Every structure is written in structure tokens, then in C-alpha cells.
Amino acid sequence: MTERELWERYQRYLCVVPALDFTLDVSRMRFPADYLERMRPRVEEAFGAMEALEKGAVSNPDEKRKVGHYWLRAPELAPEPALQKEITDTVAAIHAFAKDVHEGRVKPQKAQRFTHVLIVGIGGSALGPQLVADALGTAKDPMQVSFFDNTDPDGFDRVLAQLGERLSETLTLVISKSGGTKETRNGMLEAERGYSARGLDFSKHAVAVTGAGSELDNHAKKQGWLRTFPMWDWVGGRTSVTSAVGLLPARLQGLDIDALLKGARDMDAATRERDALKNPAALLALMWHYAGDGRGHKDMVILPYKDRLLLMSRYLQQLVMESLGKETDLDGQVVNQGIAVYGNKGSTDQHAYVQQLREGVLNFFATFIEVLKDRDGGSQEVEPGVTSGDYLLGFLLGTRRALYEKDRESLTLTVPDVSARTLGALIALYERAVGFYATLVHINAYHQPGVEAGKKAAGVVLELQRKLTTRLREARAEARTAEQLAADIGMPDEVETVFKVLQHLAANPDRGVTRTPGATPTQARFQAK
Numbered sequence: 102m103t104e105r106e107l108w109e110r111y112q113r114y115l116c117v118v119p120a121l122d123f124t125l126d127v128s129r130m131r132f133p134a135d136y137l138e139r140m141r142p143r144v145e146e147a148f149g150a151m152e153a154l155e156k157g158a159v160s161n162p163d164e165k166r167k168v169g170h171y172w173l174r175a176p177e178l179a180p181e182p183a184l185q186k187e188i189t190d191t192v193a194a195i196h197a198f199a200k201d202v203h204e205g206r207v208k209p210q211k212a213q214r215f216t217h218v219l220i221v222g223i224g225g226s227a228l229g230p231q232l233v234a235d236a237l238g239t240a241k242d243p244m245q246v247s248f249f250d251n252t253d254p255d256g257f258d259r260v261l262a263q264l265g266e267r268l269s270e271t272l273t274l275v276i277s278k279s280g281g282t283k284e285t286r287n288g289m290l291e292a293e294r295g296y297s298a299r300g301l302d303f304s305k306h307a308v309a310v311t312g313a314g315s316e317l318d319n320h321a322k323k324q325g326w327l328r329t330f331p332m333w334d335w336v337g338g339r340t341s342v343t344s345a346v347g348l349l350p351a352r353l354q355g356l357d358i359d360a361l362l363k364g365a366r367d368m369d370a371a372t373r374e375r376d377a378l379k380n381p382a383a384l385l386a387l388m389w390h391y392a393g394d395g396r397g398h399k400d401m402v403i404l405p406y407k408d409r410l411l412l413m414s415r416y417l418q419q420l421v422m423e424s425l426g427k428e429t430d431l432d433g434q435v436v437n438q439g440i441a442v443y444g445n446k447g448s449t450d451q452h453a454y455v456q457q458l459r460e461g462v463l464n465f466f467a468t469f470i471e472v473l474k475d476r477d478g479g480s481q482e483v484e485p486g487v488t489s490g491d492y493l494l495g496f497l498l499g500t501r502r503a504l505y506e507k508d509r510e511s512l513t514l515t516v517p518d519v520s521a522r523t524l525g526a527l528i529a530l531y532e533r534a535v536g537f538y539a540t541l542v543h544i545n546a547y548h549q550p551g552v553e554a555g556k557k558a559a560g561v562v563l564e565l566q567r568k569l570t571t572r573l574r575e576a577r578a579e580a581r582t583a584e585q586l587a588a589d590i591g592m593p594d595e596v597e598t599v600f601k602v603l604q605h606l607a608a609n610p611d612r613g614v615t616r617t618p619g620a621t622p623t624q625a626r627f628q629a630k
Contacts, residue, residue, distance in 0.1 A: 114127050116379060120367050121364065121523070123526060125384055125514055126515070127388050129512070129513075130466070131510055144387065151373075151533070152373075155172075161548055163545065166334055167180075168335060169333070171532075173188060173362070174343050174365040174529070175369060187331070196358075198330075199349075199353050209270055209272070209301075209305065210302055211300075212269045215271065217268075218350055220250075220350050221274065221289055223252075223282060228339075228419050229528075230346065230350045231250070237356045242354050242356070243354070244353050247264060252284040252287045257291040268296060269299060272307075272308065275308070275311075276309075276310040276311070278311060279316065280311050280312070280318060305327070308328045308330070308349075310345045312333070343362060360522040361524060364521065364522035366529075368529035369529050386537035388512055390538060390541050393440060400442070402467045403443070403468050404446070404470065404500075405446050405469075406496070410470060416528075418442045420532065422439060424546040424547070425439050425546060426439035430543045447497055448497075455504075466511060469512070471494070471497055471516070472518060472519055473515065474519075565592060565595060568590040569586060569603065577628065577629045582619070583603055603625075
């Protein structure tokens, strides 16, 4: 296709959202001329399903839950007046609490003011807040932000060491809908230990974001924490960033959450448009379907040409892959759906994996994110008439052209800046696109049975570990192999898991297990100290 033909195709298929100064260019996706018309019946079905969802239909049949993250930025859409009031009251409470913290009316136990926020969460309870904090944060924010987003002991130690004496000025937010998420529970306990080591009462520095009546809610109230904020069962973790999960840490950091909500609300309005060519979320979903033949046969590579959007690919990994990675469809048929997502940032990518994108295996399509505004204020010239931002655009356009020349397809999202409003719009765009795509391929986007299976499997491993440690104490004087110990506890078929657990226990001196090497690693013997 000639450059002139590409320009004509660009104009024909360019999707524009004037209210947000936002465009989606699909001209470099090589879908045939009749593709959009052929997909029209499925798109109409997706529009209908989305309309029903927004009106309060039970859209997560596995858990018999409504799915209402769109109500978070348009409370008037919520199906019940009490729910509308709860949403607006929560946003008002977030503003009021953050103001009290910033002005020192809510203060730490032994310091004049909170200057730092430690967020304890995992998955959507961390990725959304991380994206917002990194994209919008500055050195001038009234509070800086850190995260416990795993159950890695060394990770906890690193964050606590970085905080150092500032822990006395740190407000900790523990975010868990059920309160039973083990990674978050572990992070809470590790944070509590860190405060205690410095002679501080954790309860005087702690806030919970959780479901009413949850384990965490009950614990926080019993311990006299500073405050609790709600999480609702109709908001999934990966779509929770415009709830208290994302809004509370953002407002404490000093960010404009009203603008974030407005951007999401404006994008929601744009993506209710029934003409797919004028609806960027519908058009995105159609391009994903085209690129992967409706089966996820190609990976989605996210290439934001802006440092502040570095975490966009990580955020979208969860949103897209947890929503769309499903074994069965709505009829119970095995379909093994999903789209793999990865990315970093431009132009860093050009010095990393773009070589493979251009010349290696053709198993992907790319999404470029172009940000028009370079920085606040003017830019110096790095060459006559050229700034560093000009180079960034040149690399984006050059990479897009280089990929297209090799039959590599791409989409381009163009946004005016990385502001709270723009970020809210991007989040809402992808939330809606995921919902549309799920209907196109007839799956449930709003449950995550694979995640629950992993949690259950972890519980089995920990129960096995308890049996092992009991047996090791009983046979204290005798060193035994993993095979012997697996037989001892009546689980001979789990010998590999037994061996891995023993390796881990022996590698940590405080666990009370020693290891004597054998002729091979698997013949090592273990015993209690």
C-alpha cells in the first residue's frame, strides 16, 4: 500500500473523541474492507450486553454478582438510590480524610504530619494505584508512595529500609476486599512488625479499604485503626482503580481524583456510541478480534512513548489477561481464550525487543501510545530546530513504519498529555474494550477461576509443609531424604513438592531444618535442628 493510500485509509478509519482530544488510528491493521460489516451482528450483541451490565444485570453469573465499575464515575447510573448515595459519599469522605491528613488533623503517633503512604495490596489492589502514582506523581506531592505488592520477605525489608525513620510519618493503607487474601494479610503483618520495631503502634497509622463485615474490616475496627473505606462486591479488583482502591491513595498523594473520574466518565460516554467506527473501545475490541482470529493467536504489545506510562503494560496485563484468559465459554464449551499482553516503553523498546518484532516470529500486533505534550514548559534544542521530544516522536513514527514495511500490524492511540483526566480516559477505554471483546468471543470477563485454583493449590502446599515439619520434629535425630519423608507423611506421589519445600526450609536458618548433601541434589537428607 502506498503512502497516499495509507493516508486515505487513515482518514477513513480514524476514530476521534473530540471531548478528550483523543484519537485511535487502525489504518495499519490490514483487515479486509468487509470485516466491520461482517462483525456488525456480534458488535450489536456486545452493545446490548454492555447496556444491560450498566443497568445492573447479573453479569458475573458464577458469583451471582452485578458488575458496576462504570457507576463509580457516573453514580446516577447505579440501579438503586442508596447505592448512588454510597458512591458519592465515599468520594466525599476520601476528599475529607485526605484534607485532614494533609492539614495535620489526622496525624501519626509520634510525628507532626504524615508525609508518606505505604499501600499493602496485590493484583488490582496494587497495580491500579501503582499506575496512577507513577503516571501522575511529582516530587512536590504532599505524600510520597511505596508498595507492598507481593509476599516476598526481602521485598518487605527493602521497602521498610527505604522508608527508614520516615516510617513514623507513614500512613499504611491495607487494601483487600475479603480481607482473606494471604499476600495482603502477610504484608499487613510485616508492616505491623516494622512499626513495632520502631516503637510505633500500627493501629495509629493504619487505614483499611475492604468489604463491609470482612475479616479485615472486623480486624481494623477491633484494633482501632484510623479509618475504613468500602470495597463493594460489584467491583472487581482489576476494575477497581476508580473506587476507593485507587482514589484514596491518589488523593492522599495529592492527585486530582475528580479529573481522573471525569476522564473515565467522558470516555464511558464516548464508548456508548453505537457506531463502531466512532466508538474507540468497540473498534479496539474488533481489532483484537481481527488480529488474533477471535482466538488470541497474536500477542498484544503495548508501546507507550512516554516514561510516565511505563506501567501501562503491567496494568493491562492483568486487566486483559485475567478478564479474557478463560478455559470455557458461557455455554461451558472448552475454548481456551485469551490475549497475551507485554510491553515496556518507547524508545527503550527499540534497543530491546523491537528487533524481534520487526524481523522475528510474527505472533503479535502492536499498540503505540503517542502523547502530544512533551513536558511542562519549553524544551531545549538538542540539534538545530530539534528537541528530545521531537526525537521521541520520530522514533515512534519510524518504528511504526518499520514494522508495517515487514507486514507487522499496529494501532496508534494519540492523547494530548499524561494528566489525571487523560489517564482516567485510558483506563475506562480498556475496561470497556475488554467487556466488548468478551462478548464477541462469548466468555465471562468478570470472574477468575484460575486465580482461585492457584490459591487453593498454595493451601495444599502449606498443609503439606505443616505435616513435614511435624514429622521432622518427631524424627529429630534421623536425617531423611525427600522420598522417605514423603512416604512418612503418606504423600509419596508428592515427593517433588516435598523436596522443594525441604530445600526452602533448609535455606533459611530460622526455620530449624538442616540439609546434608547427597550424591545428587535429590538424595540430600534433611533433619530438624
